[in-house]
Amino acid sequence: SKIGIDAGGTLIKVAYTENESAGYRSFRSRDMDEAAAWIENDFDHPSICITGGKSKVLASKLHTSAMTVVEFDATMKGIDFLAHEQERTLGDGYLFVNVGTGTSIHYVIDGRQERVGGSGIGGGTLLGLAYLLTGMRDYDTIVQTAGDGDRGQVDLKVRDIFEGALPPISGDLTASNFGKTEMMPGRTPANADILASLIGLIGEVVVTVSTNMAAHNNADAIVYIGSSLRSNPLLQETIETYTKLAGKTPIFLDNGAYSGAVGALLSL
Ligand code: ADP
Known part of the structure; x- marks a missing residue:
């Protein structure tokens, strides 16, 4: 064996x-x-x-x-x-992003990889901040709880700022992660909502860093791997949606x- x-x-x-x-x-x-x-x-x-x-x-x-x-x-x-x-098919010149405890970004061309960037924001951030914010420690419980959450209770969207007026960018984009502060005193969001926003924050940061590196290296496909995506459809969806918004092709294996x-x- x-x-x-x-x-x-x-x-x-x-x-x-x-x-x-x-x-x-x-x-x-x-x-x-x-x-x-x-x-x-x-x-x-x-x-x-x-x-x-x-x-x-x-x-x-x-x-x-x-x-x-x-x-x-x-x-x-x-x-x-x-x-x-x-x-x-990954094509010639693709990026792989390993969302592990932290995040590491690599460019692959001609059968060789080069580490082109990274971020301390990753799966460890999810576990650490989830514990500090909600007291939860079990990965599966955290991820399942987040599945029922509503980010709209915690995050400030562009449309929340442009009340009644037509925003210059999609109103659906996040203007400020965890930024819905006016609602917070007196009405603390539920754990599910906090965890959904936390996963959103991690996914959006990972995508922002990754798609910038993809643009810089002229890569189209971005392969996202790492155990942080495991049993975590919310993170996967966030990463998929935002990568497509940035004009790149997300791939999950x-x-x-x-x-x-x-x-x-x-x-x-
Ligand atoms: P590393 O190689 O750095 O250990 P991984 O790719 O294995 O990184 O990803 C670790 C991350 O995966 C954790 O930070 C956590 O967010 C997530 N994860 C998935 N399943 C589990 C689990 N059963 N226990 C703890 N973390 C898990």
Whole structure:
């Protein structure tokens, strides 16, 4: 069997092939011992390749010796593989944006990637601010609660400013994230509304930075990956809508969160 692992700041992503079957699994990085035990016990003489910031720590916990590879190259390889498998054409010169704990932006051309930018706004921001604003800590609870939220209670839209007058840009655009301050004293928005706005803020920042980098590099397609998109349709929708508004083509791959792990596996 072959095992590719992307050991990130928040999650350890594992892609594996055994006989004819293949699968994916993830663990919290803080449960690294559990991940290591599963790898040691469930596979028979596996070849292992690890990438990601925590690859050295994880490798030291394994009895089986493991290869390590550079994360960004592994991610590119994994994206290429998943795109082919899912019959998605990325074209020549595309951007990939990894919305992980933080966000990293890469330009791919001629089979090589270059890191062209990034932002500290990412999945960690969602978890941290969600906790500070609502006290919620569980990722799935946060994301599900946000699904019922109304951003209109928290964010100021352009049309809120241009009362009665015709705005020079779409009234539907966000004028100010979390900016509906006049309503707030005395009528604190519900947790669902706050979390929906938080996801909106993260999505809009990620898109603004990414589409600017796409314009700068003359790229059309932007592949968004990373576990922050997982089970989070609200973030995905925000990113999709705003990327299209900016005239770029958003692409989401099934199992995109496992791109680095797949690339590591393919390096074996
Ligand atoms: P990294 O490689 O930096 O660990 P990931 O691509 O794995 O980054 O994304 C981590 C983010 O994914 C978290 O910050 C969180 O927003 C989101 N996430 C998705 N599923 C979970 C989960 N089960 N537990 C915690 N965070 C999760």
